[in-house]
Amino acid sequence: MIAETKKRILRTLALGVVALAVGAGTAWYQTKFKQARVTQQGMSSSERPLPVAGLKIGGPFSLTDHTGKAVSEKDYAGQYQLIYFGFTYCPAICPTELQKISRVVKALEKNEPALAEQVQPLFITVDPKRDTVEVMKDYVSLFHPKLVGLTGTRPQIDFVTKAYRIFARKVEDPDQHDYTMDHSSYIYLMGKDNTLLGIYRMDDDADYIYDDLIKRTSVG
Numbered sequence: 001m002i003a004e005t006k007k008r009i010l011r012t013l014a015l016g017v018v019a020l021a022v023g024a025g026t027a028w029y030q031t032k033f034k035q036a037r038v039t040q041q042g043m044s045s046s047e048r049p050l051p052v053a054g055l056k057i058g059g060p061f062s063l064t065d066h067t068g069k070a071v072s073e074k075d076y077a078g079q080y081q082l083i084y085f086g087f088t089y090c091p092a093i094c095p096t097e098l099q100k101i102s103r104v105v106k107a108l109e110k111n112e113p114a115l116a117e118q119v120q121p122l123f124i125t126v127d128p129k130r131d132t133v134e135v136m137k138d139y140v141s142l143f144h145p146k147l148v149g150l151t152g153t154r155p156q157i158d159f160v161t162k163a164y165r166i167f168a169r170k171v172e173d174p175d176q177h178d179y180t181m182d183h184s185s186y187i188y189l190m191g192k193d194n195t196l197l198g199i200y201r202m203d204d205d206a207d208y209i210y211d212d213l214i215k216r217t218s219v220g
């Protein structure tokens with residue numbers, strides 16, 4: 001079962017790389033692979049960096065980490081947090097964004113080790129039905145040893161996605177036995193007091209996020 005999960009994840013990772021190599025963006029692999037659409041609802045500004053002043057994003061939550069431990073936002077206070085919402089069955093976008101976060105953390109570990117120690121990457125599922133603690137544990141291990149996967153009950157996930165203004169919707173796929181998820185794709189940079197410092201979009205690459213993170217964390 002676990003081996004099968006790994007195989008599936010590696011396959012989807014490979015698919016993500018192929019899709020990236022083609023470079024045609026979401027439209028191409030949406031139609032090709034009928035994958036979930038990734039929405040950027042409500043944040044259509046093309047400004048870079050996206051202005052975050054006054055945006056009420058974040059808040060308290062109760063979730064379960066990939067080791068089965070109950071956690072809340074208090075467990076990560078005192079750390080800068082890179083937070084991404086998605087689901088482990090996501091064919092391309094989620095693996096790509098999580099690889100991006102991993103690259104940022106690896107670069108920090110190499111060049112800014114003191115800062116790297118203060119950065120906690122978090123992956124929160126929007127699909128708690130399939131993304132159990134076990135599934136999350138397998139999945140996060142494919143990216144970075146520091147990456148923490150968070151799941152929870154349906155109400156807990158609804159609560160945290162609302163607090164972070166994440167859109168997520170189940171979509172039945174007539175060609176498959178399973179469903180997929182449409183969901184927003186943002187990487188949030190949260191401060192040590194759990195307030196929003198930055199938002200990164202899919203066209204912000206790892207180099208950009210790395211530079212911007214250093215800029216935004218150097219003041220506090």
Ligand code: NI
Binds near residue numbers: 086087092093095183
């Ligand atoms: Ni996804």
